[in-house]
Amino acid sequence: MALTNNGGQWKLFKKLFYLLAFSALFLLLCGLLSSSLLGRLFYPLHYEAEIRAAAAANRVDPLLVAAVIYTESSFKPGAESPRGARGLMQLMPDTAQWVAGQAGYPAYAPEMLYEPRCNIELGTWYLADLLVTFSGDLVIALAAYNGGRGEVSRWLENEIWDGTAANLEQVPFAETRHFVRRVLKTYQRYTELYR
Numbered sequence: 001m002a003l004t005n006n007g008g009q010w011k012l013f014k015k016l017f018y019l020l021a022f023s024a025l026f027l028l029l030c031g032l033l034s035s036s037l038l039g040r041l042f043y044p045l046h047y048e049a050e051i052r053a054a055a056a057a058n059r060v061d062p063l064l065v066a067a068v069i070y071t072e073s074s075f076k077p078g079a080e081s082p083r084g085a086r087g088l089m090q091l092m093p094d095t096a097q098w099v100a101g102q103a104g105y106p107a108y109a110p111e112m113l114y115e116p117r118c119n120i121e122l123g124t125w126y127l128a129d130l131l132v133t134f135s136g137d138l139v140i141a142l143a144a145y146n147g148g149r150g151e152v153s154r155w156l157e158n159e160i161w162d163g164t165a166a167n168l169e170q171v172p173f174a175e176t177r178h179f180v181r182r183v184l185k186t187y188q189r190y191t192e193l194y195r
Contacts, residue, residue, distance in 0.1 A: 089123025
């Protein structure tokens with residue numbers, strides 16, 4: 001009888017030990033997930049010097065540029081979309097050609113879009129230009145970055161979309177809706193982690 005009782009106590013002790021160990025591990029994991037160290041692993045800030053330089057030159061928040069890069073290419077300089085957008089900030093060669101001309105970029109060639117510094121400089125200039133065009137409205141500028149300046153102007157002019165984040169469902173392009181939401185969420189996360 002005494003052996004059975006000791007066996008029952010041992011089983012109860014083991015259960016309590018496992019429960020406490022699991023609880024401690026769970027709390028440790030929760031602490032790590034909410035920490036900025038782990039957050040920075042999920043939201044890295046590669047090419048920081050290039051981003052900061054281009055952002056300063058164009059008066060754009062560097063964390064916004066990082067959020068666009070993260071959303072567009074996950075910091076992969078060789079990224080190319082099925083439609084031909086290239087590099088970190090996923091610029092179309094025609095758009096990049098226009099930006100290079102407007103920005104006075106020396107000796108531009110489409111293969112330069114795979115060079116991080118060049119892509120970040122051109123993409124940041126383009127983002128800054130869209131912000132100016134749309135009076136600093138981040139949501140509209142991001143929609144234009146993805147969907148095209150002309151398309152977004154038409155949506156606004158024809159009252160297809162009211163230009164707000166709350167009514168992104170009005171945007172005719174699913175890819176643009178998704179892009180704007182992801183950049184805004186990522187931008188918020190970068191701000192929490194790096195500011």
